[in-house]
Amino acid sequence: EPEVTQTPSHQVTQMGQEVILRCVPISNHLYFYWYRQILGQKVEFLVSFYNNEISEKSEIFDDQFSVERPDGSNFTLKIRSTKLEDSAMYFCASSRMRQGAVQPQHFGDGTRLSIL
Amino acid sequence: QQQVKQSPQSLIVQKGGISIINCAYENTAFDYFPWYQQFPGKGPALLIAIRPDVSEKKEGRFTISFNKSAKQFSLHIMDSQPGDSATYFCAAKKTQGGSEKLVFGKGTKLTVNP
Numbered sequence: 001e002p003e004v005t006q007t008p009s010h011q012v013t014q015m016g017q018e019v020i021l022r023c024v025p026i027s028n029h030l031y032f033y034w035y036r037q038i039l040g041q042k043v044e045f046l047v048s049f050y051n052n053e054i055s056e057k058s059e060i061f062d063d064q065f066s067v068e069r070p071d072g073s074n075f076t077l078k079i080r081s082t083k084l085e086d087s088a089m090y091f092c093a094s095s096r097m098r099q100g101a102v103q104p105q106h107f108g109d110g111t112r113l114s115i116l
Numbered sequence: 117q118q119q120v121k122q123s124p125q126s127l128i129v130q131k132g133g134i135s136i137i138n139c140a141y142e143n144t145a146f147d148y149f150p151w152y153q154q155f156p157g158k159g160p161a162l163l164i165a166i167r168p169d170v171s172e173k174k175e176g177r178f179t180i181s182f183n184k185s186a187k188q189f190s191l192h193i194m195d196s197q198p199g200d201s202a203t204y205f206c207a208a209k210k211t212q213g214g215s216e217k218l219v220f221g222k223g224t225k226l227t228v229n230p
């Protein structure tokens with residue numbers, strides 16, 4: 001069964017440094033998402049991306065965050081200047097084009113980001 | 117308005133028992149309610165989902181019950197097995213208006229004892 005793959009599985013970064021989290025969505029999916037989960041808390045929506053542009057973003061997704069689809073397979077989340085509170089598990093997800101029925105979002109196994 | 121409240125936070129069930137996890141929402145615009153299962157070190161995996169036009173959906177041992185007037189929905193796991201031990205998240209989405217954002221509950225850690 002096709003999977004969403006994320007790399008790296010664990011990223012340790014100094015506060016203030018830039019970090020890029022990478023995702024390869026399922027190949028025939030057209031909607032892409034980033035969510036995060038701070039330890040012990042719920043999964044929170046960050047951003048959705050469709051047709052090479054952001055379709056929706058949360059209040060968490062401020063100017064320090066950006067997303068990009070640099071080629072036909074990768075989808076990245078960049079945090080420009082990391083803060084301690086950015087430490088979390090970041091999940092990438094993807095879904096098919098909605099055609100009537102709601103299409104489920106498929107999640108990767110996440111990247112654990114630790115800011116020191 | 118955007119919250120989904122989930123209970124209990126943790127649940128311990130004996131093998132063969134019924135596990136019940138409850139969720140409540142306030143935003144009546146939500147019209148898609150999935151349940152996700154998450155094992156340690158893995159991402160959430162879709163288990164089962166329901167739309168508000170039905171009151172119940174069953175897939176194998178997993179059943180969602182939906183009460184539109186009470187704005188509540190619950191997951192029932194029949195004949196619970198140790199392999200069901202995981203964290204379960206309810207979620208909700210407003211499909212009208214082009215939003216694809218899932219709003220998650222805080223999760224329930226289920227332990228099924230052998």
